[in-house]
Amino acid sequence: MRPVLFLICPVLLFLGASYLLPFLGIVQLSFTDPDPGLAQYGRVLTEDLPTGVIWRTLRLCVIVTAVSVSCAYVITLLWVRGSPLVRSITELCIMIPFWISVLSRAFGWLSMLSNRGLLNTWLQDLGLIDSAIQMTRNEFAVVVGMSHYLIPFAVFPLATAMRNVDERVLTAADGMGASRLRIFWQVFLPMTASGIMGATLLVFVFSIGFYVTPALLGGGQSVLVAELIYLWLFQIPQWGMAAAMSVVLMLGVGGILFILMRRYGEMAK
Amino acid sequence: MNRLRPGVLATLLSSLVALFLLMPLIAVVPVSFTSRRYLSLPNGDWSWRHYTALFGDPDWGSSLLTSVQVGVLASLLAVALAAAFCIGIWMLRPRGAGLMTGFVLLPMVAPPVVSSLTLYFFLNQLARWNSLVAYDKLGGVVLAHMVMIVPYAVVVIMVSLSQLDRRMDLAAQSMGASVPTRVFGVILPNIRFGLLGAFFLCFLLSWDEIGVTLFVTSVETITLPRRMWMGLRDNVDPAIAALSVLLILVVTVLVVIRAAMLMRKERRARGA
Numbered sequence: 246m247r248p249v250l251f252l253i254c255p256v257l258l259f260l261g262a263s264y265l266l267p268f269l270g271i272v273q274l275s276f277t278d279p280d281p282g283l284a285q286y287g288r289v290l291t292e293d294l295p296t297g298v299i300w301r302t303l304r305l306c307v308i309v310t311a312v313s314v315s316c317a318y319v320i321t322l323l324w325v326r327g328s329p330l331v332r333s334i335t336e337l338c339i340m341i342p343f344w345i346s347v348l349s350r351a352f353g354w355l356s357m358l359s360n361r362g363l364l365n366t367w368l369q370d371l372g373l374i375d376s377a378i379q380m381t382r383n384e385f386a387v388v389v390g391m392s393h394y395l396i397p398f399a400v401f402p403l404a405t406a407m408r409n410v411d412e413r414v415l416t417a418a419d420g421m422g423a424s425r426l427r428i429f430w431q432v433f434l435p436m437t438a439s440g441i442m443g444a445t446l447l448v449f450v451f452s453i454g455f456y457v458t459p460a461l462l463g464g465g466q467s468v469l470v471a472e473l474i475y476l477w478l479f480q481i482p483q484w485g486m487a488a489a490m491s492v493v494l495m496l497g498v499g500g501i502l503f504i505l506m507r508r509y510g511e512m513a514k
Numbered sequence: 515m516n517r518l519r520p521g522v523l524a525t526l527l528s529s530l531v532a533l534f535l536l537m538p539l540i541a542v543v544p545v546s547f548t549s550r551r552y553l554s555l556p557n558g559d560w561s562w563r564h565y566t567a568l569f570g571d572p573d574w575g576s577s578l579l580t581s582v583q584v585g586v587l588a589s590l591l592a593v594a595l596a597a598a599f600c601i602g603i604w605m606l607r608p609r610g611a612g613l614m615t616g617f618v619l620l621p622m623v624a625p626p627v628v629s630s631l632t633l634y635f636f637l638n639q640l641a642r643w644n645s646l647v648a649y650d651k652l653g654g655v656v657l658a659h660m661v662m663i664v665p666y667a668v669v670v671i672m673v674s675l676s677q678l679d680r681r682m683d684l685a686a687q688s689m690g691a692s693v694p695t696r697v698f699g700v701i702l703p704n705i706r707f708g709l710l711g712a713f714f715l716c717f718l719l720s721w722d723e724i725g726v727t728l729f730v731t732s733v734e735t736i737t738l739p740r741r742m743w744m745g746l747r748d749n750v751d752p753a754i755a756a757l758s759v760l761l762i763l764v765v766t767v768l769v770v771i772r773a774a775m776l777m778r779k780e781r782r783a784r785g786a
Contacts, residue, residue: 248693252602256595256618256664264621264629264661267636271628274635316531322520323528331525333773338532340773342539344765346722348742349758353538355750356545361554363541396535415518425521454625456725461746471627478634478729491628498625 271488278485285489295473295490302470305387305459306452312392313448314441317399324400325407343397351461354390355381358462382464390462391452398451399444406440446505450498470494539762546755553750564756574741574757581721581738583652588659589667589716593709595660596667601701604675605683605693615668622665630729633658637730650734658730659720666719667712674708675701 275285289295324335342350357363358380365377380386410433418428456471463469468476470490477487520528548554549561568574599618603611621629637649637658647653678701686700702709724739731740742758745751 249602249606252598252697253606253608253614256599256668257614259595260618260620260661260664263636263657264632265617267632267639268628270635270639271632316534319524319527320531320535322524326518326520327525328519333777335528335532337769337773338535340769341762341766342535344718344769345539345762346724346739346742348724348739348746348754349542349761350538352742352746352750352754352758353542355553355746356541356755357538359553359750361552363544363555366555393535393538396531412518419518425518428518450623450625454627456627456630456728457743471625474627474631475729478631487631491631494625495628498623502623 272492274484275488275492278488280485285485286493289486289489289493295486298468298470298473299493301384301467302453305384305391305467305469306449308388309391309395309452310445310449312388313395313399313452314403314444316392317396317403317444318441320396321400321403321407325404339397339400342393347394347457348461350394351390351458354386354393354462358386358389381462382466384463384467386462386464387459387467387469390458391455394455394458395448395451399448402443402447403437403440406437406443410436442508443505446501450501453498454494542755542758542762545752546759548752548755551752553752553755564752567753568756568760571753573736574738574753577736577738577741580652580655580735584655584659584737585717585720588656588663588720589713591656592660592664592667592716593671593712596664596671596712597702597705597709600668600671600675601697603672604678604701605696615672618668619665621661622669626662626725629662630726633661633726634729649730650732652735654730655727655735655737658726659723662723662726663716663719667716670712670715671705671708674705674711678704 276282278285320335320339323331324339325332327335355362359365360377360379360381362380364380365374368374369377414432414436415428418432423432454471455469456475459467459469460472460475463472471494474487474490474494477483477490544555545553546564547560547562548556549559549563596618603615608614634649637647637654640654641648645651647657682704683696683700686696691699722739723737724743727737727740728743731737736744742754745754
């Protein structure tokens with residue numbers, strides 16, 4: 246009994262000391278620096294800069310989630326239900342970007358979209374445009390880059406749901422004379438709803454605390470919550486505000502995860 | 515059956531998505547051969563200068579070394595902690611096991627920026643007490659990475675343990691084996707592939723880690739992603755393109771080899 250406890254405790258102590266306690270320190274900071282009380286929260290939730298950033302983050306994350314999940318749905322369909330050859334090709338298209346670092350992928354989008362990048366050069370060579378179109382340092386680039394990063398993550402819950410669809414139900418619908426579109430729309434899509442739900446929440450939760458891609462592709466023009474926290478730490482030091490914003494973010498994500506677990510718990514019953 | 519395979523429309527849309535996924539990775543290649551010092555396409559004058567710069571510059575080499583050191587140390591320690599925890603939970607099945615596991619998985623589900631802020635705060639506090647495990651020190655980065663990768667190690671090892679036959683351990687116990695004998699003689703040898711997998715996953719995560727690393731380092735301890743970030747943030751350095759091409763090549767080769775191995779295994783299983 247006792248030797249086994251000796252096994253369980255180290256990691257609990259390690260994370261307790263280097264994660265839980267400092268996080269409580271952050272919470273404390275949010276109530277004390279610089280003004281004691283709820284002043285920091287009041288400022289985070291009422292001042293123009295932070296509220297603007299929060300709304301922009303929510304808006305962009307909703308768009309990114311919609312784009313990622315729909316793109317992922319289409320490609321997962323091929324990955325799960327295609328012929329063996331199609332399946333292995335699709336798998337490579339999903340897995341190669343998945344394992345490549347977020348920095349290389351952001352750089353890839355800079356190479357694509359920047360003023361002297363691939364897209365602008367091609368369009369100019371073709372004579373479609375006269376001068377380069379500004380495609381980076383704006384929300385468009387952020388949405389493109391974040392969606393690109395998150396599509397593979399959306400694929401996994403969708404693939405699980407699609408693999409669980411009973412083939413016989415589809416065959417039955419086909420045998421009863423339903424058209425292909427109708428089989429998809431009224432049978433397949435509803436049967437994969439749980440996967441769509443899971444993918445949506447997963448991608449949304451991931452996107453909301455995103456820092457690297459928006460910072461690189463947004464070029465400081467469309468600051469999101471995570472970048473604002475960074476700015477409040479290193480550029481305009483306001484530790485209390487950064488702490489309060491982190492707590493708000495943590496509560497938001499915690500709330501979403503709570504809903505997710507309750508929903509899945511009910512479905513399991 | 516064939517009637518229910520994805521149709522033309524689905525195939526077309528998927529191809530567009532696949533193009534979207536691969537395009538930026540391909541776009542990096544021509545940029546890495548530009549002869550200019552800023553992000554641009556080679557205009558007939560392809561050059562290797564950014565590749566030579568990459569290998570000639572000792573800074574990149576030292577960052578590579580830092581990344582490998584951090585990755586190996588953090589992964590070894592994280593896997594050891596996670597293995598001890600998982601084996602303990604598996605053997606004892608204590609009350610509150612779910613709660614404890616949930617706590618250990620916390621850094622995986624919390625927004626990375628919150629973890630970053632927390633670790634920045636913590637390592638700054640530690641800097642008052644020592645100069646080894648602190649802000650912008652190798653030990654500090656190792657600690658920060660450990661916090662972030664321990665949950666993944668726990669998940670992989672838990673899965674591996676769930677496939678282990680409990681009766682094996684019970685047999686050892688009934689024969690009078692002590693806890694160390696059960697752990698080292700029975701359980702660990704049986705989950706060695708899980709441990710290896712956990713180590714590889716942890717190393718990859720640490721190798722790519724940038725979110726937390728940005729917060730806990732500045733000028734002294736610079737991992738490879740951190741140096742890439744520095745070359746990307748201010749004015750874009752095409753040396754990053756050369757490095758990205760190399761990294762993309764390695765990943766592509768590994769993924770293709772893995773896929774080919776799986777396919778061969780599948781075919782052999784079908785043949786047998």
